[in-house]
Amino acid sequence: MQLQRLASTTNNLIEAVAQFELLPIEMLTHRVHPASWNALECFEHLNRYARYYHLALKKAISKVAPFAQGSDSYVHTWIGRKFIGMMNPDNTKKQKTLKHLNPLLSPLSIDVIHEYRRHLEDLLLLIEQAHKFDLRKLKIGVEFFPLLKMNGADTLEFLVAHNQRHVAQALRVVNVDRALVV
Amino acid sequence: MSHPHSIIKRIFESQVPISADAAEQLLSSWTKETVLKRNEYLIQQGEIETQLFYVVDGAMRIYYPREDEEICVGFAYTGNLICAYPSFIHQKPSDYYIQALGKTTDISISRERFYGLFDRFREIETCWRMLEEEALLGKIEREVEMLTFTPEERYARLLQRSPHIFQLIPRKYIASYLRMTPETLSRLKPA
Numbered sequence: 001m002q003l004q005r006l007a008s009t010t011n012n013l014i015e016a017v018a019q020f021e022l023l024p025i026e027m028l029t030h031r032v033h034p035a036s037w038n039a040l041e042c043f044e045h046l047n048r049y050a051r052y053y054h055l056a057l058k059k060a061i062s063k064v065a066p067f068a069q070g071s072d073s074y075v076h077t078w079i080g081r082k083f084i085g086m087m088n089p090d091n092t093k094k095q096k097t098l099k100h101l102n103p104l105l106s107p108l109s110i111d112v113i114h115e116y117r118r119h120l121e122d123l124l125l126l127i128e129q130a131h132k133f134d135l136r137k138l139k140i141g142v143e144f145f146p147l148l149k150m151n152g153a154d155t156l157e158f159l160v161a162h163n164q165r166h167v168a169q170a171l172r173v174v175n176v177d178r179a180l181v182v
Numbered sequence: 183m184s185h186p187h188s189i190i191k192r193i194f195e196s197q198v199p200i201s202a203d204a205a206e207q208l209l210s211s212w213t214k215e216t217v218l219k220r221n222e223y224l225i226q227q228g229e230i231e232t233q234l235f236y237v238v239d240g241a242m243r244i245y246y247p248r249e250d251e252e253i254c255v256g257f258a259y260t261g262n263l264i265c266a267y268p269s270f271i272h273q274k275p276s277d278y279y280i281q282a283l284g285k286t287t288d289i290s291i292s293r294e295r296f297y298g299l300f301d302r303f304r305e306i307e308t309c310w311r312m313l314e315e316e317a318l319l320g321k322i323e324r325e326v327e328m329l330t331f332t333p334e335e336r337y338a339r340l341l342q343r344s345p346h347i348f349q350l351i352p353r354k355y356i357a358s359y360l361r362m363t364p365e366t367l368s369r370l371k372p373a
Contacts, residue, residue, distance in 0.1 A: 016188040022239050022260045023189070024346050171192050178320055179193045180313040181244070181258040182267035 001074045001157045003131055009160050010124045013167055017043075017120060020170065021113045028110070030175035040108040042170040043116040046163055050119035052143050053159055057126055060138040060152065070132045080154025083142070087161035120163070127156060186238045186289060187212070189261060193236075197312040204303035211299075212236065212291040218282035224264075225280045231269035233290035237262045240286025241350045245358070246278045254358035259350050263313065264288075283352060333362045337370045 020028065020039065028039045037045070076084065130152065138152030150158065187209045194200055194208065214233065218224060224242060225231055241259040244266075245252045255278070258264040269276035270293060300307035327336050337360060340347065347356060348371070357367040 019186045019189050019238075024259070024261060024350075026344075026346060027261060171188060174189075174192060176189075176193045176196050176261065178316050179261070179263050180317040181256050181262050181264045182314075182317045182321070 001076060001153050003072045003127055003156075006156055006160045007124060007127045009164065010120060010127060013163055014117060014120045014124070016167060016171070017113065017117050020174070021110065021117065023174065025110065027175045028113075029108075030173065032173050037169070037173065039170040039174045040110075040112050042166045042173070044108055044112045046166050047112060047115050047119060049143065049159070049162060050116070050123070053140065053155060054119065054122055054126065056140045057138070057152065057155060060140055061129070061133065064133060064137050066132045070130070070134060072131055074135055074153035076154050076157065077151060079148065080150050080158065083150065083154065083158045084161050087158065087165050123159060123163070127160075130156060186236055190236050190263075193263065193313070194306065194309040197309040198305050200305045200309065201303070204299070204306055207299055207303065208291070208306060211295040212289060214290045214292070216288045216290065218242075218286045218288075220282060220284050222282050223279055224282065224286075224288065225266045225269070225276050227277060227279055228275045229266075229269070230273055231266040231276055232293050234263060234265045234270070234293065234296055235288040235290040237264060238287040238289055240288075241283045242280050242286055243283055243351070243355050244278055244280050252279075252358065254355050257347070257351055257355070257359070265293075267317075283355070328361065333360065333366060334370060336360050337362075337367070341371075 020043075031038045133152065135152030135156070138155070139149045140152065140155045142148040142150060190212060191200075191205050191209060194205070200208075216224065216235070218240070224235065227247065237258050237260050239260055241257060242264070243254050244256040244258070244264075245254045247253075258280075264280065266276040266278065266280060268274075273293075296310075300310075327339055331339065340356070340360060353367060353373065354364050357364045360367065
């Protein structure tokens with residue numbers, strides 16, 4: 001894992017998401033299939049992860065001192081590799097999302113995307129600060145099973161991969177019907 | 183204003199898969215930014231259309247001038263591709279105007295660059311054809327509506343197809359597009 005690469009990926013995501021904020025609501029709430037998510041739901045899903053993990057990261061950071069020998073690159077733990085691997089876009093197995101993380105059918109508005117962009121900016125700051133710490137010392141409980149811990153490096157890589165996966169999904173489902181006006 | 187390239191890429195990909203190479207070539211040429219103030223023109227009658235635009239932010243109307251009125255024939259807003267199509271195709275002076283209804287930002291690719299991609303990347307030409315087919319179908323639908331629908335039916339169809347339009351476009355232009363007076367429109371949809 002390279003922090004620099006995580007930072008540039010997150011920057012790209014911020015640019016892509018800013019464009020979503022301008023699209024008509026019909027494109028953002030369009031569903032390709034009754035049981036699949038629209039673009040807003042993809043972003044709300046990411047918001048729920050961000051609300052938990054960003055706070056967990058900040059708490060973990062507040063418990064360790066900055067380390068002069070913080071690093072830019074890390075090797076992942078076994079558990080980290082497992083979670084990150086699940087986010088690989090080549091992994092087409094539909095993840096059974098846990099109920100409270102599944103936003104289907106809850107009422108959503110454009111605010112969802114505004115919130116998500118703020119979370120991405122937050123994440124970028126976390127990544128930029130991270131080089132000051134030994135990320136292996138940070139222990140973050142997995143959201144649905146807090147006894148299982150990932151370290152700081154695994155968590156950051158997982159978050160970025162997870163964001164990429166669902167932003168790509170939002171791009172796929174956004175309705176661009178009759179795009180050309182003549 | 184940040185990059186709209188992800189949506190432009192999505193517009194093309196949603197027609198036919200395009201290779202990473204094709205996407206890179208398409209987007210790297212799609213960079214000329216145009217910022218318009220309210221009432222400024224993207225194109226005026228008599229000018230030749232040399233660009234294909236993507237609307238990053240804002241709204242515009244397409245209209246033909248007649249002696250005592252301006253006939254509105256369409257709108258474009260965020261997420262749309264637009265050009266003065268007849269002029270774009272035959273490279274003769276445009277008959278109509280495209281005017282910004284508020285501050286509008288567009289980015290464009292030149293017709294020369296765009297057509298130049300067709301030889302190297304067959305899929306881009308296919309995407310363009312499919313976008314044109316959709317646009318043509320839309321025009322045929324509108325022609326039938328204009329010739330056979332009552333004003334109430336035309337209004338209902340517009341609301342069904344583009345429910346957000348009243349948030350984006352001033353009412354007088356919607357009335358012109360529907361070929362009714364602003365008073366008739368107010369009767370159908372009180373302000």
